[in-house]
Amino acid sequence: MRGNKMGLLAVAFMCLCGVARSAPIVYAVDINIKGLVVTGTITTDGTIGVLAPGNFLSWQFAVNGTLTLDSSIPGSAVYCAPAGCGDADAVSLEMTDGSYLEFASPVPDGFGTALTFLPACITLYPPSAGCPRLSHGGGVVARIAPYRIGTGSGASAQMVLYDDFDTGAINPSKWFGEQGFDPDIREALRELAPAQNVPQAKQRLHLMHRAYSATTDDNGSSGGLFGLSFPNPSAITAISFQLVVNQIGVVACSTNPGSGVTSAEFRGSFFSTDASPTSSNDDVLADIGIEQNVQQSGPNVTGFVAENNGTVLGYQVLGPVALGSTNTLLLQWDQPNHRFIFQLNNGAQVFEPYSVSDTSPPFHPFKGIALARVVPHCTSTPRPFVLLDADFDNVYVNQ
Numbered sequence: 001m002r003g004n005k006m007g008l009l010a011v012a013f014m015c016l017c018g019v020a021r022s023a024p025i026v027y028a029v030d031i032n033i034k035g036l037v038v039t040g041t042i043t044t045d046g047t048i049g050v051l052a053p054g055n056f057l058s059w060q061f062a063v064n065g066t067l068t069l070d071s072s073i074p075g076s077a078v079y080c081a082p083a084g085c086g087d088a089d090a091v092s093l094e095m096t097d098g099s100y101l102e103f104a105s106p107v108p109d110g111f112g113t114a115l116t117f118l119p120a121c122i123t124l125y126p127p128s129a130g131c132p133r134l135s136h137g138g139g140v141v142a143r144i145a146p147y148r149i150g151t152g153s154g155a156s157a158q159m160v161l162y163d164d165f166d167t168g169a170i171n172p173s174k175w176f177g178e179q180g181f182d183p184d185i186r187e188a189l190r191e192l193a194p195a196q197n198v199p200q201a202k203q204r205l206h207l208m209h210r211a212y213s214a215t216t217d218d219n220g221s222s223g224g225l226f227g228l229s230f231p232n233p234s235a236i237t238a239i240s241f242q243l244v245v246n247q248i249g250v251v252a253c254s255t256n257p258g259s260g261v262t263s264a265e266f267r268g269s270f271f272s273t274d275a276s277p278t279s280s281n282d283d284v285l286a287d288i289g290i291e292q293n294v295q296q297s298g299p300n301v302t303g304f305v306a307e308n309n310g311t312v313l314g315y316q317v318l319g320p321v322a323l324g325s326t327n328t329l330l331l332q333w334d335q336p337n338h339r340f341i342f343q344l345n346n347g348a349q350v351f352e353p354y355s356v357s358d359t360s361p362p363f364h365p366f367k368g369i370a371l372a373r374v375v376p377h378c379t380s381t382p383r384p385f386v387l388l389d390a391d392f393d394n395v396y397v398n399q
Helices: none
Strands: 004-012 025-033 036-044 056-063 067-070 077-080 092-095 101-106 112-117 121-125 139-143 159-163 176-179 185-194 203-212 221-229 238-250 261-272 283-293 300-307 312-320 326-334 339-344 350-353 367-376 385-398
Touching: 036 121, 036 326, 067 101, 067 112, 176 185, 176 367, 185 221, 203 221, 203 367, 238 261, 238 283, 261 326, 261 385, 283 326, 300 326, 300 339, 300 350, 312 339, 312 350, 367 385
Parallel strands: none
Antiparallel strands: 004 025, 004 092, 025 036, 036 056, 056 067, 077 101, 101 112, 112 121, 121 139, 159 385, 176 221, 185 203, 203 385, 221 367, 238 326, 238 385, 261 283, 261 367, 283 300, 300 312, 326 339, 339 350
């Protein structure tokens, strides 16, 4: 008999990696029950049906915002019941009667810790103070009635891992550097580094910039991108990636108000509205990212579609996020339905339709992950600037 669905939803679908086996599936974990908050991902080898320990490729969890379990930590392991580790399909991982799924990792103080999913409860070891013990030795954090958390099917595109950045250096065959000349950028950093304040964490793409205003006048603004771009942008029609904003700030100008924004984002040109384009003015751009601007509190996840000439075709606010939180962002061009699809974590997909022609390729093909900025020109003090520090990880694209 099938048990209770754990709400472990697939956010990246299967690719073709062989004849007999499906490609990896990434399940997004987002659970909040009775004071236990678990977020993260579980990656399997794509097996459908009852899972065994060998079907799990990797996992990363944050528990109550402080405890981290990560398969990249030496000594980490998966343990299961004889009946299996649960029942998987392409969009969910379900704990069935008799199943038992435990993720264990050592921690820096030398003690082990484990997160366990059972059909009727979720446990953490070592237990919290005052929690009763289970027969297998864990401490009950949340005992739950039959439940289902979340629904959804993720992107309609089949996705494949493009880069998880867990290498010694940025892969030159996968990325071009993206940096425009701007004399008012005072600080910039692009590197592969472990996540901040996470012991033994895997590497991520770490980007940081601080850019000041031009002080020549109080008209207009300056801006640009700093990050990485795809060598073959025309092949990409869908992307998902994990994003953590560690620090973000925007200082406005009192004598040139209204502008000032910075964003950690994916941005790309997808088509031109001109049948025979002779410039990039009619290229249509789509963007999803975490931004902070002078008009609203933030940071917020936003998505927009616009022509390169400044004509905005659509703008969506998907919701606020907390500094330091890991969020999965998805953008897909759904050309047959003449729309773009945005998604934040396991939330509902947001559709942004358009009515312009989309049959011509862009004059200037471009797609990349980067920090973006718009800083107003300003003669007053304090001098405006934008500051953004962010980590990108687990970039998936359409196969």
